[in-house]
Amino acid sequence: MRLLMVIAILIFAMPMTGFGWAEGTNILLDPNLMCKKTRRLRGKLAEICRHDSALLKEIIINGINLGFRECEFQFRNRRWNCTVLRKSMRKILMRDSRETGFVNAITAAGVTYAVTKACTMGQLVECSCDKAHMRRNGGQPQMVTAATAEAALERQQQAAMLRQQMPLQDQHPSQRLSRMNNASTMTDIAPVEHRGGRNRRPGGRRGRRKFWDNIKFPEGQWEWGGCSDNVNFGLRHSRVFLDAKQRQRRSDLGTLVKFHNNNAGRLAIRDAMRLECKCHGLSGSCTVKTCWLKMPPFREVAGRLRDRYDSARKVTLRNDGNSFMPESPHARPANKYQLVFADDSPDFCTPNSKTGALGTQGRECNVTSSGSDRCDRLCCNRGHTRRIVEEQTNCKCVFKWCCEVTCEKCLEHRAVNTCL
Incomplete structure (x- = not known):
C-alpha cells in the first residue's frame, strides 16, 4: 500500500x-x-x-x-x-x-x-x-x-x-x-x-x-x-x-x-x-x-x-x-x-525507436550533388550501391492540330545509387 x-x-x-x-x-x-x-x-x-x-x-x-x-x-x-x-x-x-x-x-x-x-x-x-x-x-x-x-x-x-x-x-x-x-x-x-525613410525611428534607429x-x-x-x-x-x-x-x-x-x-x-x-x-x-x-x-x-x-x-x-x-x-x-x-x-536532434543515420529515426538505409542518393542528398552525407559515410534500372518515358512527342499530343514510349537506363 x-x-x-x-x-x-x-x-x-x-x-x-x-x-x-x-x-x-x-x-x-x-x-x-x-x-x-x-x-x-x-x-x-x-x-x-x-x-x-x-x-x-x-x-x-x-x-x-x-x-x-x-x-x-x-x-x-x-x-x-x-x-x-x-x-x-x-x-x-x-x-x-x-x-x-x-x-x-x-x-x-x-x-x-x-x-x-x-x-x-x-x-x-x-x-x-x-x-x-x-x-x-x-x-x-x-x-x-x-x-x-x-x-x-x-x-x-x-x-x-x-x-x-x-x-x-x-x-x-x-x-x-x-x-x-x-x-x-x-x-x-x-x-x-x-x-525614402520608411520604418525609421528618431535618432536613426531602425524601427x-x-x-x-x-x-x-x-x-x-x-x-x-x-x-x-x-x-x-x-x-x-x-x-x-x-x-x-x-x-x-x-x-x-x-x-x-x-x-x-x-x-x-x-x-x-x-x-x-x-x-x-x-x-x-x-x-x-x-x-x-x-x-x-x-x-x-x-x-x-x-x-x-x-x-x-x-x-x-x-x-x-x-x-x-x-x-x-x-x-x-x-x-x-x-x-x-x-x-x-530545446532538445538536440538525433543524427537520423540509423533506426532508433526511441527518437523516431528511421535511418537512411535504402534511401536513394546523388553522387554528383553538392547538397544534403549527396551520397557520403545522406548515407552517413557507410557507402552506397549502384545499379542500372530501365524506365519508360514519353518520347518523340508530336502535336496534332487540334488539339492533341501523341507520344511514343521509350526505354531509358538510369543509374540509381542506394545507401547501405
Missing part, C-alpha cells in the same frame, strides 16, 4: 509536459480528435467545433495535410525526410527538437493558409475577402498612393492590436508568451513615414519590421479593390485550433517552444503577403490600376521556414518558469520570426 502511495505521489509531482505534448501530437496526427468530447470545450473553440463543420474540415484536415505534404517535399533529400509514418512522427513530436519546431510551424502555416484561401474562394459562410480598405470609402474602391496605403495598413494593424491589449492575466498563454518574449504582434507598431515592408507599392495613384486575402481571419482561427487546447504550466518549456513556433509559422504567411495589380483602360492602357493583397504560393512560405529551421536557436527555461532564453550566453534572443528548439 505504501508503494502505491509513493507511485501516485511521483506521478502527480511529475511535470505535465508529456501529457500536453501527447494531446498536441494526437491532434496533428489525427485532426478529427480536435473536437471530440465537445462538452469539455469552452470559448471560441467550442463554438467552432459545434457549429462550423465546414470550417473545421477546411482548417484541420486541409491545413494540416498541406503542412505535412510540404514538410515531406522540403526535406525529401535530407537524412530526416519528414516521413508521415505515424510511429515515427509521433516520436518526433514528443520532443522539442528542430524537427518538432518545423513541423509545428509548417502545420500552423498550413492551417492559416487553408482557411484564408477558403475565405477568398467563398467556401466559408463565416468570412469573405478582406474589404477593410474599401469600407473607408462607403464600400467603393478608393484611390490611394503608397503613403496613404501604408497609413491604412497601419491603422488596420493598430486596430487589431488594440483588440489584443487586454489584461495579461486574461490572455491566452500563447499571447502571454508572445508579450513576455517581446514577440507579440503589438511590437509591430512604428511611425509611418515616406518611402520594428512590419508585414508590409516587403510589399512593393506601385507609383502614382491606384485603387484598393479586388479580393484581398483575409489573412487576419486565418491567423485567428489557426491560433484557436492549434493553441487553444494546450495550456502552459509553470516550468513547461515544451509548451513555450510550441507556441513560439506556431506563431512563427503563422507570421510566415502574414509577412509574405504581396500586392497584385491589374490595369484597366481602353486599348490596353493603364488608365486605372486596381490592387489587392494576396498570399504567395505555399511552397515559397515553406522554403522560408526551412531556412529558419537551419538557423533555429536553442533555448532554455528562465528562472521565472514562464519564458525562455538562449542556451548560449553569447547568443542573441530569438525574435518572433525565428524557430527555436
Whole structure:
C-alpha cells in the first residue's frame, strides 16, 4: 500500500509536459480528435467545433495535410525526410527538437493558409475577402498612393492590436508568451513615414519590421479593390485550433517552444503577403490600376521556414518558469520570426525507436550533388550501391492540330545509387 502511495505521489509531482505534448501530437496526427468530447470545450473553440463543420474540415484536415505534404517535399533529400509514418512522427513530436519546431510551424502555416484561401474562394459562410480598405470609402474602391496605403495598413494593424491589449492575466498563454518574449504582434507598431525613410525611428534607429515592408507599392495613384486575402481571419482561427487546447504550466518549456513556433509559422504567411495589380483602360492602357493583397504560393512560405529551421536557436527555461532564453550566453534572443528548439536532434543515420529515426538505409542518393542528398552525407559515410534500372518515358512527342499530343514510349537506363 505504501508503494502505491509513493507511485501516485511521483506521478502527480511529475511535470505535465508529456501529457500536453501527447494531446498536441494526437491532434496533428489525427485532426478529427480536435473536437471530440465537445462538452469539455469552452470559448471560441467550442463554438467552432459545434457549429462550423465546414470550417473545421477546411482548417484541420486541409491545413494540416498541406503542412505535412510540404514538410515531406522540403526535406525529401535530407537524412530526416519528414516521413508521415505515424510511429515515427509521433516520436518526433514528443520532443522539442528542430524537427518538432518545423513541423509545428509548417502545420500552423498550413492551417492559416487553408482557411484564408477558403475565405477568398467563398467556401466559408463565416468570412469573405478582406474589404477593410474599401469600407473607408462607403464600400467603393478608393484611390490611394503608397503613403496613404501604408497609413491604412497601419491603422488596420493598430486596430487589431488594440483588440489584443487586454489584461495579461486574461490572455491566452500563447499571447502571454508572445508579450513576455517581446514577440507579440503589438511590437509591430512604428511611425509611418515616406518611402525614402520608411520604418525609421528618431535618432536613426531602425524601427520594428512590419508585414508590409516587403510589399512593393506601385507609383502614382491606384485603387484598393479586388479580393484581398483575409489573412487576419486565418491567423485567428489557426491560433484557436492549434493553441487553444494546450495550456502552459509553470516550468513547461515544451509548451513555450510550441507556441513560439506556431506563431512563427503563422507570421510566415502574414509577412509574405504581396500586392497584385491589374490595369484597366481602353486599348490596353493603364488608365486605372486596381490592387489587392494576396498570399504567395505555399511552397515559397515553406522554403522560408526551412531556412529558419537551419538557423533555429536553442533555448532554455528562465528562472521565472514562464519564458525562455538562449542556451548560449553569447547568443542573441530569438525574435518572433525565428524557430527555436530545446532538445538536440538525433543524427537520423540509423533506426532508433526511441527518437523516431528511421535511418537512411535504402534511401536513394546523388553522387554528383553538392547538397544534403549527396551520397557520403545522406548515407552517413557507410557507402552506397549502384545499379542500372530501365524506365519508360514519353518520347518523340508530336502535336496534332487540334488539339492533341501523341507520344511514343521509350526505354531509358538510369543509374540509381542506394545507401547501405
